Amino acid sequence: MxxxxxxxxxxxxxxxxxxxxxxxxxxxxxxxxxxxxxxxxxxxxxxxxxxxxxxxxxxxxxxxxxxxxxxxxxxxxxxxxxxxxxxxxxxxxxxxxxxxxxxxxxxxxxxxxxxSGSRGSQFVAAIVCVALAALIAGTALGAGLYATNRLESVATLYGRESARAGATLLLAWSVVTGAGIAAIIALADETMRATDPVAGISVGMLVAAVGWLFGIVVALPLWMQRFFELSRPFPYLHWQSLIGLLVFGFVFGCCYSLLRRLFESITPGETEVQASSSTQ
Incomplete structure (x- = not known):
């Protein structure tokens, strides 16, 4: 059931x-x-x-x-x-x-x-862009894990063993992480115009590096020992996961910024609202 x-x-x-x-x-x-x-x-x-x-x-x-x-x-x-x-x-x-x-x-x-105003449409665009960019970046990371026979290792972090469970958890993690990256970009830009690929890639890779440092190096061995009684060296310097997370951050940051730029180009309502407000 x-x-x-x-x-x-x-x-x-x-x-x-x-x-x-x-x-x-x-x-x-x-x-x-x-x-x-x-x-x-x-x-x-x-x-x-x-x-x-x-x-x-x-x-x-x-x-x-x-x-x-x-x-x-x-x-x-x-x-x-x-x-x-x-x-x-x-x-x-x-x-x-x-x-x-x-x-x-x-x-x-x-x-x-x-x-109300352009912020509503920008918020909707942000949600759609996060979902699409997370799907693209998660697929890229998942393809690399599948090619190296490491997709099952994602599932073991939650007590699962199948590649299907690993892919599901990876997709969920991609959406959550992508939402966090998008939130940081939005907080750094009061106008919510996250259309610069350089800024998106920089934030994405920075979040990936910090996530690896605290999530993989520090938290992962403690997690595995506490919940599954599996020993990992501490600190856990798993360089392959760092490369994978940096790839995710790069792809997500680039795709998210380009998608935001695309959405702004096909949403003339915002330009019209801004033009009318400046005229007044």
């Missing part, structure tokens, strides 16, 4: 995606975004009500085991035995799906004119 958080996030994501076209026209839909997330999550969780129902629990349980509950955000499919051993992959996938749904819904909100 899939974890409850998976059912909640899948239900919330599907409802947001279904209502995104309505957000283009109706302000009421846009104002109740948080309620849509809650309603969608409960929709995805509804077949599990037999766990807490004081009456008719057997009847509700038999309904839970029928294919009809796929009407509730594919609840039946997500609970199939074939997915039982993929809890981690399902959680990461549902989180990514939720981020995509939030981005699509917010983009519809911004396009409708409800998001």
């Amino acid at each position: 899939a974890p409850a958080i998976v059912h909640f996030l899948v239900g919330a994501s599907l409802l947001l995606l279904l209502t995104a076209p309505l957000a283009l026209r109706f302000g009421t839909v846009r104002r109740y975004q948080l309620w849509l997330i809650l309603a969608g999550g409960l929709w995805g969780l509804l077949p599990d009500v037999h766990y807490v129902a004081p009456v008719l629990d057997r009847t509700l349980e038999s309904l839970h085991d029928s294919r009809w509950v796929d009407l509730f955000a594919f609840h039946y499919t997500l609970d199939q035995p074939a997915l039982t051993g993929m809890a981690l992959e399902l959680i990461v996938g549902s989180i990514l799906l939720f981020l995509v749904a939030i981005t699509v819904f917010t983009a519809a909100w911004s396009r409708s004119g409800s998001t």
Whole structure:
């Protein structure tokens, strides 16, 4: 069975995606975004009500085991035995799906004119660029790990052994790290114009070097000893991981900056807003 958080996030994501076209026209839909997330999550969780129902629990349980509950955000499919051993992959996938749904819904909100000024559209662009750049950089790093037969070593950091788990964890780590790099770039630039590849690459590689120093050299041996009773030398000077992280930082910083520049070039609304404000 899939974890409850998976059912909640899948239900919330599907409802947001279904209502995104309505957000283009109706302000009421846009104002109740948080309620849509809650309603969608409960929709995805509804077949599990037999766990807490004081009456008719057997009847509700038999309904839970029928294919009809796929009407509730594919609840039946997500609970199939074939997915039982993929809890981690399902959680990461549902989180990514939720981020995509939030981005699509917010983009519809911004396009409708409800998001104030240019900052709203820039924020949406930043989310999309982080996701795309993290996917590209994570794929580049994953390809290198796969070619050198080290993808399984990523999974061992979390008590897993398969390359599939390693790829899933690497993707999740890429998104989180990419968001951190983008946040540092945004904090360093008050106008949020992170379109300079040199700045993006510099910040990306700096974060990668600091992350290697504290994450691999210091924290990794302590983590492995504490949770898995596996000894690693301290400090753990694993130079191959430093190269991999620097490659990730370089690719992410470059791609993120170029994608931001592309988004600004195809979003004339910001230029028009700035021009009108300067005229006034």
